[in-house]
Amino acid sequence: MKLGEIAAKLGLKLRGDGAIEVAMPAPIEAAGPGMITFAVGAKYAGALRASKAACAIVPAELVNDAPAATLLSTNPAFDFARVLGLFFPAYRPAAGIDATAVIATDARIGESASIGAYCVIGAGVTIGRNAVLHPHVTIYPGVRIGDDFTCHSQVSIREGVAIGNRVTLLNGAVIGADGFGFVEHGGDLIKVPQVGSVTIEDDVEIGANTTVDRATMGATVIHKGVKLDNLIQIGHNCEIGDFSRMAAQSGLAGSVRLGKWCQFGGQSGSADHVRVGDRARVIAQAGVHNDLDDDALVGGAPAIDLRIFRRMVAVEPRLPEIARRLRAIEQRLGIRP
Amino acid sequence: MKLGEIAAKLGLKLRGDGAIEVAMPAPIEAAGPGMITFAVGAKYAGALRASKAACAIVPAELVNDAPAATLLSTNPAFDFARVLGLFFPAYRPAAGIDATAVIATDARIGESASIGAYCVIGAGVTIGRNAVLHPHVTIYPGVRIGDDFTCHSQVSIREGVAIGNRVTLLNGAVIGADGFGFVEHGGDLIKVPQVGSVTIEDDVEIGANTTVDRATMGATVIHKGVKLDNLIQIGHNCEIGDFSRMAAQSGLAGSVRLGKWCQFGGQSGSADHVRVGDRARVIAQAGVHNDLDDDALVGGAPAIDLRIFRRMVAVEPRLPEIARRLRAIEQRLGIRP
């Protein structure tokens, strides 16, 4: 692809020769001759100057550090993501409904759909335009799905779940399985029927083998733009605010409410009924036991302010030494603890 | 549904007008006019008095705090669960064997079964009466299953697994995959054949994408009434006692033995070969490294008595301050640590 063509498609200002042929995109540490790369800030200036790449997408501050050609960008990471899309269009199976798909007679599927082999679509299901279902997707009855749905193989969507537009579900995700609720009665554990549902709003992506439980009553709600990584557990009746992100293997117990633009690190979790403010960040492996304010930044289990956590864990390994020193002082003072 | 009808079906004493029409059940914080709710103890008395619900299921101690009508119950949470079942019968596909199911000629399936599209049932499998298999269930050869089995889509049950009556497996669960066992030999890692099995007793529920490994030899045993949430790992040769519960993303390494009525919190775990007594409780994210007595209540990793853990984590954030104060004392005393 010629550099001029890339610049035109991205709408970015090119400094350099538009006739240069670009072979592929690459991260800066791997970008060789004929490649296009990017850099986001001053700390990449050195790598940028040393790079043999044919072109770099850079912010104004780096434009003089760049190799032969540059594309000027206010958000180089974003524009580089667009370059990746130009060079490597996502795999998309051909439109059409595979002969082996089992589709209820009253299900309604919008135009331009691609429904893969052995998909099963239950009674009363509606799916908008332009859907891609890879093979082996199971959609239980009564599910409503918007336009531009992408659903990978082995996904299960349980009865009555509601899904918005431009939602992506990766392989093996389970949406709407029963929440975990039992009551003790007469020496037995009795299941509390999980009669609620799950609502997934527009532009949500849910990772491989992640599970989002249906509500006991009402709905578990995943708001607009939320991104969930793989192997995450979302308990019944949780609500996750717009554009919040959770990394792999994190989990929310029941009835947790996250604000907007929150971030949960890998293997982190929250106890039930916790309220988390907007833009709160929870680092990997942390465990949130109490409500968090807007813009909170926490670590540890139970989670505390991250600066305090960091100071704490810096001292912790010296605890045996601290205990010895304390003992020495007591001996000096003639105290028997 | 009329209140009198609900009272009759539950066998509870009604105080109020049986002709009142009830529209739906709701939790107390959401219960409006025409709804039925419940309360379990004195701490809900205020919410109960403020409620506009048409009826509340209450214990004797709250009967005078309730709105217009009450149903008297010795276990309101249990009776409310039954109300949920009255209003919202679980989705159950019609009986019959889908034409696309692939069933070995020598498999035996009891009466009234519903076998969904694309289920695969291997040689020698036996399934009792009244089974519901949702689409895309794979049952390997030699599996024996009791009556009233409910199995959701994408579940895999491996060869030779034994399952009791009234067992429920949620979507994507894997029962009987190989345990994780390898021996080093000659600069290589050699697989230890996992030739044991899994036994699941009556009334067990296993959550979505949870994995229960087969034993190396003998059997991994999930006893009667056990409830496992989603994304749990049960290692080879574990044994989980009657009515024990484990929350999502918790895990047991190999050969762990839990007593009866244990509870493991979310993301908690146990090291291999640990013995856990009856009614032991392990809080979320805890890591059990040593045997636990009956009625133990532990937190932290390595897990310790929960009261000690709570006092410990209350002091930990002050560790930098403690170190400074220790240093000040040493300086005062002229000690160079």
Next chain:
Amino acid sequence: MKLGEIAAKLGLKLRGDGAIEVAMPAPIEAAGPGMITFAVGAKYAGALRASKAACAIVPAELVNDAPAATLLSTNPAFDFARVLGLFFPAYRPAAGIDATAVIATDARIGESASIGAYCVIGAGVTIGRNAVLHPHVTIYPGVRIGDDFTCHSQVSIREGVAIGNRVTLLNGAVIGADGFGFVEHGGDLIKVPQVGSVTIEDDVEIGANTTVDRATMGATVIHKGVKLDNLIQIGHNCEIGDFSRMAAQSGLAGSVRLGKWCQFGGQSGSADHVRVGDRARVIAQAGVHNDLDDDALVGGAPAIDLRIFRRMVAVEPRLPEIARRLRAIEQRLGIRP
């Protein structure tokens, strides 16, 4: 099976009567009359002497502690694993391609394959000789797989993944789903196309419901002989060195590089871009935040040297007492902290 026959098949020296009939193998604590067992070192000498087993596989040092017959071995655990294989050959479905498998016309499958019901194999896929695909496997287009592939039900292998010889994937594993990458732009989260792939080398085993993400660019690489347990997350662009093992529910964030023969315990994890040396060991639930040297042995989160970690956690529960003693000293000295 006669003892002499076992000795011959294993190539081990028998001391005892080769005509003895052996009924089954069993671990030493369960081995009764007519069974074959094993012991690996001096700590099993007592159990061995008390055993009623017909034969034990033992190292030279234990040969005089054994019951009636012995098989002499330099690696009894390895030879006992071989005995398990002799007595219990792994379940292997008959060769042949099930009539319901949907296989692209240009896919190439080697000789002696067993392809189960409802497998879906995409365009351009190549699979070597002797493959076993259990039912409900989905292989996206462009995947290349070597000889002796074993793939259990409900596995998804995404487009373009490359897999070596003698690889085993357990049920529900997902290989090559999109890595978790998004950039903020204009109040929105934009997906970074994940245009890389996954490379799995020879002799790898990957556990049930484990997810290995494709690289953003380049490849996520699982080197020769790696063993991953269940429910593990491997982030985009990770590289795992030869024969490294990870226990269940552990995870690696993006771009982590493990050396050879590493071991990660259950529920442990590593932050992104960490470099871990050869033979490093990370105990269960630890969280690695910084690079680890060869032969490192760490615990805790953030992970530190295991000996230091163990001393630290031994003192931690005494922190409230330490704080009280510190206060007492300050009072004695007339210091107001």
